Amino acid sequence: MMAGAEEKHREAPTRRLLVINPNTNPAVTKAIRDAAARVIFPATGLTVVNPATGPFSIETAEHREMAVPRVISLVRESMAERYDAYVFGCFDDIGLFESRALAKVPVVGTCEAGIAAARTVARRFSIITTVHSAVPGIHDLLERYGAADICTVRAAGVGVADAARNGGETEARILRTILDAVEQDGAEAILLGSGGLAGQAPALRGKVPVPVIDGVLAAVKMAEGLVAQFD
Secondary structure (H helix, E strand, O other): OEEOOOEEOOOOOOEEEEEEOOOOOHHHHHHHHHHHHOOOOOOEEEEEEEEOOOOOOOOOHHHHHHHHHHHHHHHHHHHHHOOOEEEEOOOOOOOHHHHHHHHOOOEEEHHHHHHHHHHOOOOOEEEEEOOHHHHHHHHHHHHHOOOOOOEEEEEOOOOHHHHHHOOHHHHHHHHHHHHHHHHHHOOOOEEEOOHHHOOOHHHHHOOOOOOEEEHHHHHHHHHHHHHHHHO
């Protein structure tokens, strides 16, 4: 079952994207929906959903294990709707490869797409995530995607739910972590590594000296572009 489903209706959409937030936090789902709606083309139909049950935040290996079957079930249940592409709005790329085997249409992960985007603007970049427990898993993904030698990972020490609420102290921690990455790691770009940070890149860009990339939006635009090639 899915929750948080709400399609942004536009005139005669020629392509339809399903974005899955693997956690059950409606604030994260809404943040992803609002951010994605600002960047997609008028002819793109957008639906953003989350599982009805499962972890409220995905911050540990146990959370990821709980989320994987729910994400795959959402993909399986939605196939009758004939979406043109799927986007996973979680930096863990949860269930990505299993879902690709099911869907037979583009399935784009936030981490994979975000890394691809960062590589286009910087020789070295840093991923800024929320909780420290997420860092080992991100390092594993960097190895998988061949970017471990050009990217560092830093956690701001804020929970995913707190990141989505984007209070003053949370933003201050994110900013401090970004500046540490720039000054200490030599990062030439920043990749926001959490669905809880979706939509926050514009506010951060004016406060730091390097480009800030929203991984979720990179995935949405990659999916939209891939579908356009198949039209």
